[in-house]
Amino acid sequence: xxxxxxxxxxxxxxxxxxxxxxxxxxxxxxxxxxxxxxxxxxxxxxxxxxxxxxxxxxxxxxxxxxxxxxxxxxxxxxxxxxxxxxxxxxxxxxxxxxxxxxxxxxxxxxxxxxxxxxxxxxxxxxxxxxxxxxxxxxxxxxxxxxxxxxxxxxxxxxxxxxxxxxxxxxxxxxxxxxxxxxxxxxxxxxxxxxxxxxxxxxxxxxxxxxxxxxxxxxxxxxxxxxxxxxxxxxxxxxxxxxxxxxxxxxxxxxxxxxxxxx
Amino acid sequence: xxxxxxxxxxxxxxxxxxxxxxxxxxxxxxxxxxxxxxxxxxxxxxxxxxxxxxxxxxxxxxxxxxxxxxxxxxxxxxxxxxxxxxxxxxxxxxxxxxxxxxxxxxxxxxxxxxxxxxxxxxxxxxxxxxxxxxxxxxxxxxxxxxxxxxxxxxxxxxxxxxxxxxxxxxxxxxxxxxxxxxxxxxxxxxxxxxxxxxxxxxxxxxxxxxxxxxxxxxxxxxxxxxxxxxxxxxxxxxxxxxxxxxxxxxxxxxxxxxxxxxxxxxxxxxxxxxxxxxxxxxxxxxxxxxxxxxxxxxxxxxxxxxxxxxxxxxxxxxxxxxxxxxxxxxxxxxxxxxxxxxxxxxxxxxxxxxxxxxxxxxxxxxxxxxxxxxxxxxxxxxxxxxxxxxxxxxxxxxxxxxxx
Ligand SMILES: Nc1ncnc2c1ncn2[C@@H]1O[C@H](COP(=O)(O)OP(=O)(O)O)[C@@H](O)[C@H]1O
Ligand SMILES: [Mg+2]
Numbered sequence: 026x027x028x029x030x031x032x033x034x035x036x037x038x039x040x041x042x043x044x045x046x047x048x049x050x051x052x053x054x055x056x057x058x059x060x061x062x063x064x065x066x067x068x069x070x071x072x073x074x075x076x077x078x079x080x081x082x083x084x085x086x087x088x089x090x091x092x093x094x095x096x097x098x099x100x101x102x103x104x105x106x107x108x109x110x111x112x113x114x115x116x117x118x119x120x121x122x123x124x125x126x127x128x129x130x131x132x133x134x135x136x137x138x139x140x141x142x143x144x145x146x147x148x149x150x151x152x153x154x155x156x157x158x159x160x161x162x163x164x165x166x167x168x169x170x171x172x173x174x175x176x177x178x179x180x181x182x183x184x185x186x187x188x189x190x191x192x193x194x195x196x197x198x199x200x201x202x203x204x205x206x207x208x209x210x211x212x213x214x215x216x217x218x219x220x221x222x223x224x225x226x227x228x229x230x231x232x233x234x235x236x237x238x239x240x241x242x243x244x245x246x247x248x249x250x251x252x253x254x255x256x257x258x259x260x261x262x263x264x265x266x267x268x269x270x271x272x273x274x275x276x277x278x279x280x281x282x283x284x285x286x287x
Numbered sequence: 288x289x290x291x292x293x294x295x296x297x298x299x300x301x302x303x304x305x306x307x308x309x310x311x312x313x314x315x316x317x318x319x320x321x322x323x324x325x326x327x328x329x330x331x332x333x334x335x336x337x338x339x340x341x342x343x344x345x346x347x348x349x350x351x352x353x354x355x356x357x358x359x360x361x362x363x364x365x366x367x368x369x370x371x372x373x374x375x376x377x378x379x380x381x382x383x384x385x386x387x388x389x390x391x392x393x394x395x396x397x398x399x400x401x402x403x404x405x406x407x408x409x410x411x412x413x414x415x416x417x418x419x420x421x422x423x424x425x426x427x428x429x430x431x432x433x434x435x436x437x438x439x440x441x442x443x444x445x446x447x448x449x450x451x452x453x454x455x456x457x458x459x460x461x462x463x464x465x466x467x468x469x470x471x472x473x474x475x476x477x478x479x480x481x482x483x484x485x486x487x488x489x490x491x492x493x494x495x496x497x498x499x500x501x502x503x504x505x506x507x508x509x510x511x512x513x514x515x516x517x518x519x520x521x522x523x524x525x526x527x528x529x530x531x532x533x534x535x536x537x538x539x540x541x542x543x544x545x546x547x548x549x550x551x552x553x554x555x556x557x558x559x560x561x562x563x564x565x566x567x568x569x570x571x572x573x574x575x576x577x578x579x580x581x582x583x584x585x586x587x588x589x590x591x592x593x594x595x596x597x598x599x600x601x602x603x604x605x606x607x608x609x610x611x612x613x614x615x616x617x618x619x620x621x622x623x624x625x626x627x628x629x630x631x632x633x634x635x636x637x638x639x640x641x642x643x644x645x646x647x648x649x650x651x652x653x654x655x656x657x658x659x660x661x662x663x664x665x666x667x668x669x670x671x672x673x674x675x676x677x678x679x680x681x682x683x684x685x686x687x688x689x690x691x
Pocket of ligand 1: 056059061079080081082083084085086087088
């Protein structure tokens with residue numbers, strides 16, 4: 026665990042409104058014959074910070090990728106900030122503008138400088154003047170503590186720096202929700218903390234977040250809810266303390282014993 | 288290397304066997320220098336050997352000294368196809384020039400076919416549609432496994448000689464005709480005032496470039512977008528069309544007419560030329576398709592996903608994220624494909640098309656000026672190759688510059 030347990034606010038102390046941000050009802054998805062998501066019901070309130078964990082292949086990535094329509098669900102409803110995801114491209118575009126995503130392998134654009142990575146979407150999607158977009162970009166680069174790398178290309182940065190640029194790139198679109206898909210899994214141990222610190226700071230600022238991660242220290246620090254998935258189902262969800270100290274299902278116990286004893 | 292110059296041997300047990308002076312055959316710098324000297328010496332030696340051989344043979348055979356004056360002599364032979372007027376009295380230089388033009392025009396059109404067909408097949412090869420991708424794959428495999436010469440003979444001897452006789456020509460709207468003697472097209476005849484029409488085209492293109500720059504600048508300054516592609520397409524089509532109508536048909540057409548044995552008038556494309564262009568174009572397209580495919584799959588799926596996740600729509604994702612990265616992989620091997628088109632056109636002689644290589648062959652037979660003829664050939668192909676490489680390299684630099 027790379028995050029030190031923080032004495033001050035644990036996840037539970039941060040404000041959560043009662044406004045619904047994301048609603049999934051009866052969501053099902055198949056890859057051919059393979060049933061990846063089975064009757065997923067999930068409501069995420071504004072300001073919630075949710076950690077999803079579970080064994081590899083349990084459908085965690087698929088679930089959060091359905092929320093910004095990188096994957097299409099076949100049954101059920103997904104509503105993000107009041108917009109339902111259907112085949113309507115207009116809705117898909119609207120949802121994607123409100124939902125930021127950070128990937129395991131960063132996926133920065135290697136042909137653009139860090140600054141251009143950050144300004145691309147604001148200029149084209151939000152139609153912001155370049156100068157303004159650059160000012161916003163520099164603001165977020167400072168927030169992730171690498172303003173001095175603005176002119177470099179992604180290939181010249183370390184993994185931790187690249188992931189922080191990726192987070193800043195999403196933030197430049199002022200999203201209402203941030204999705205993280207194992208953001209620290211591809212990083213060397215000494216870089217995990219710098220990325221988690223940025224994520225913790227983001228959580229404190231009130232961002233609605235859904236993180237797929239096995240960083241249990243992070244979950245304890247910022248999450249207000251931890252969800253355990255297995256074989257395409259949500260098996261159990263609870264507040265972090267309860268979840269880690271008193272897991273109810275056997276599958277959760279087994280999973281926790283496996284990741285905590287490594 | 289292991290030996291750091293002047294590194295203090297602090298602490299470590301000094302090894303008395305460590306050589307202080309590196310034997311020259313183990314010193315990487317000296318080895319590099321020796322290799323260079325050897326290569327240059329070998330090259331000079333080889334050139335000297337060739338030159339000496341040539342001079343001795345030249346003296347023995349009593350051939351006249353090297354000179355290009357023979358180019359002014361009457362050729363005494365003609366070409367089956369030429370872009371410039373030739374008679375039996377034309378000087379050899381002019382005939383050779385006509386041959387060079389024949390090479391260039393065939394290579395130009397073959398290159399265009401190769402580019403567009405290759406692009407299409409390369410994208411089709413990546414299609415999710417099973418039938419489309421397998422047709423593309425089959426095409427690529429078949430073409431790449433048959434020698435080009437065989438393909439040319441197939442097009443010329445197999446396909447084009449199977450075309451009907453002139454009296455049964457295949458016709459398209461009674462304007463374009465195709466038969467065993469060739470392809471007959473209407474020939475544009477420029478009328479008075481056509482200059483204005485061309486000026487209109489130039490103005491439209493210039494204006495389009497200006498609009499594109501202005502739109503880009505305005506977007507960067509204010510964020511407002513402008514439908515550049517639609518406006519410019521309309522401009523480039525409508526402005527010249529408008530001028531065309533105002534000028535009352537500034538271009539007349541001479542249509543091919545049925546004569547006693549064949550068509551008269553209009554523009555005739557010889558079957559030899561058609562076979563060469565089609566053969567080389569279709570063959571090179573298979574290689575281009577593979578290059579395009581490799582370029583597109585070299586851009587990882589994560590790139591377009593990240594772009595979509597940021598809210599960029601598909602057309603922008605392709606234009607701003609995928610293509611700039613794919614082009615970097617596509618351009619360098621495309622250079623060698625264009626060079627191949629030019630070099631492969633030397634197979635023209637086998638199907639009776641008078642390209643430079645064939646013309647030079649005949650000239651050499653007629654005049655005995657072997658060395659001069661070979662030098663002309665070499666200078667021509669070298670120049671064309673260098674021009675193509677330079678153009679493509681400049682383009683490549685621009686594509687690469689945007690990236691790094
Ligand atoms: N594009 C796909 N086609 C077919 N199967 C897939 C595809 N993507 C994921 N899967 C399968 O779906 C299951 C869930 O995948 P994923 O959501 O990536 O799991 P996780 O992120 O929890 O490790 C896995 O068994 C995986 O093999
Ligand atoms: Mg995953």
